[in-house]
Amino acid sequence: MQVAPANFKVLTFDVVGTLIDFETGLTNGLKAIAEESGVDLDGEAALALYGECRRDDQAGKFPDDLARCYQIIAARFGLPEGEAEGARMVEAVAASPAFPDSVAALRTLGKHFRLVAMTNAQRWAFERFSTALADPFWKAFTTDDTGTEKPDPAFFEHVFSDLSGDGITRADILHVAQSQYHDIGISRRLGITNCWIERRHGRAGYGGTIAPESFTEPDFHFTSLAALAEAVEA
Incomplete structure (x- = not known):
């Protein structure tokens, strides 16, 4: 063509x-937190949930909205919740x-x-x-x-x-x-x-x-x- x-x-x-x-940046950030917490994370499932989060009416600007989305992902997959982890995810995606x-x-x-x-x-x-x-x-x-x-x-x-x-x-x-x-x-x-x-x-x-x-x-x-x-x- x-x-x-x-x-x-x-x-x-x-x-x-x-x-x-950005998918690599996002999953690398999530997997780093998951490994520290002893959680076996399904990267594709986490990406799909992130996509759902971004469709939400509460979605903010990218990539700052990663701080909010992370808390939703963390609750679903048993990752630690908190502002520090959310900030880590914003940085991980910004560094994609x-x-x-x-x-x-x-x-x-x-x-x-x-x-x-x-x-x-x-x-x-x-x-x-x-x-x-x-x-x-x-x-x-x-x-x-x-x-x-x-x-x-x-x-x-x-x-x-x-x-x-x-x-x-x-x-x-x-x-x-x-x-x-x-x-x-x-x-x-x-x-x-x-x-x-x-x-x-x-x-x-x-x-x-x-x-x-x-x-x-x-x-x-x-x-x-x-x-x-x-x-x-x-």
């Missing part, structure tokens, strides 16, 4: 889950690594397009994620900047409005993301060409990401960011 650079001027990216491996292919693929894609981050993360956490990705972005929009979170159309409209000042139209944008719930479905409804990076390819379920009410067939589909970069170079 080839992606012609001439068709787009900008790639907009979901960051957490697409470029940053980039996927192994992210930095090189972004470097390649940056030769052909302007790269724009669109993340539900708070600005303080995004700055850490951007550093882990070698700071590849031309522009970045966080939940602090937009005042809302994807999949709220207002998040996307904020970005479109800003980019229009640089002469960029919706037709110039390819939105790249792993979350069907936060990105692929809403980008389709807003008329934006999208590219689904199926990071959980070969694994069941949606992991720590909120499950969508229905699956959206993407315009482009790859199982890694490296594969997208290769398709562009081809």
Whole structure:
């Protein structure tokens, strides 16, 4: 599947889950606490519960909301509850690594397009994620900047409005993301060409990401960011 650079001027990216491996950061943090407590933790079950927590009406901003979500996970799996442990989880997720292919693929894609981050993360956490990705972005929009979170159309409209000042139209944008719930479905409804990076390819379920009410067939589909970069170079 080839992606012609001439068709787009900008790639907009979901960051957490697409470029940053937050599931590894989350499970590593939980498993460290579990090992200290002598608890045998089911990582996939914990991720699924986290996804449920993020759908809750009480959900706060990411990743600070990990402090709240941790208490729910701890109660379910018999982990120690407390503010210190919650703070550890916020830090563990903020320190999540980039996927192994992210930095090189972004470097390649940056030769052909302007790269724009669109993340539900708070600005303080995004700055850490951007550093882990070698700071590849031309522009970045966080939940602090937009005042809302994807999949709220207002998040996307904020970005479109800003980019229009640089002469960029919706037709110039390819939105790249792993979350069907936060990105692929809403980008389709807003008329934006999208590219689904199926990071959980070969694994069941949606992991720590909120499950969508229905699956959206993407315009482009790859199982890694490296594969997208290769398709562009081809």
